[in-house]
Amino acid sequence: MAAKRRxxxxxxxxxxxxxxxxxxxxxxxYRAAHWEFGQLAKDLKQDIAEGRRPLGGWADFDVFTDMELVDDETCIEGFREFRALHEAYPKALFVLNTRDVETWLRSRARHAEGVYLQSYRKHHGLPHRHAVLDKWRRDWFEHHLDVLDYFSGARRENLLLWSIERPNFKGLSVKLGHALDEAAWHQVGSAEADAGFPRVF
Structure with missing residues (x-):
């Protein structure tokens, strides 16, 4: 039987x-669930609201990325539920992925040709584009501080900081308990191309 993955x-x-x-x-x-057309975010929110184990219905998956859904009717940012996820999965690894904040803002503002920004603006009742960017910038720093504060002390073992500009392959390898093929790291999509990496579709 194969060893159970973290x-x-x-x-x-x-x-x-x-x-x-x-x-x-x-x-x-690893078996990864990435966005899944917003279903990850919906299930995570509903599981927490109804007192179930978060993402219990996704037990066959090892990796969870892009747990959010933003449109005119919905704004779920599931990555903010790291406390509930850690409580449910105390041995899990939590990856705080990051990059240069101003480059990130430009990329996010262009996401889905600007539709993402407008949906976010309408959902939060913000008056214009610059108000959205200001909120995102504040959210960025507040979220990073919240994560670092929570994963301090004994919990620090559960956290890995991952810069897409300077990937910490050694740190990730140690956290996962096996060697990694660094050559397999590819940046995917326009956000990563902004940072000077090749696009992989």
Missing amino acids: KVFQIGFNRCGTRAIARFLEHHG
């Missing part, structure tokens, strides 16, 4: 290599 939850923002993380770990034999 669960991995990506808990940084979208447009920070979320798909690349999923594909990289899939290359190493």
Whole structure:
């Protein structure tokens, strides 16, 4: 019987290599659930609201990335539920994926040709594009501080910081307990191309 793989939850923002993380770990034999047309976010929110184990219906998967859904009717940012996820999966690895914040803002503002930004603006009742960017910038720093504060002390073993500009392959290898093929790391989509990496579709 194959050894059970450690669960991995990506808990940084979208447009920070979320798909690349999923594909990289899939290359190493992990089964990844990436966005799934927003179903990950919906299930996570409903599970927590109804007192069930978060993402219990996705037990066959090892890796969870891009757990959000943003449109005119819905705004679910499941990566913010890292506390509930850690409580349910105390041995899991939580990956705080990050990049240069201003480059991230430009990428996120262009996501889905600007539709994502407009949906977010309408959902939060913000008056214009610049108000959205200001909120995103504040959210970025607040979320990073929240994650670092929560995963301190004994919980620090559960956290890995992952910069898409400077991937910590050695750190990830140690956390997962096996060697990684660094050559398999590919940046996927326009967000990663912004950072100077090749697109892989």
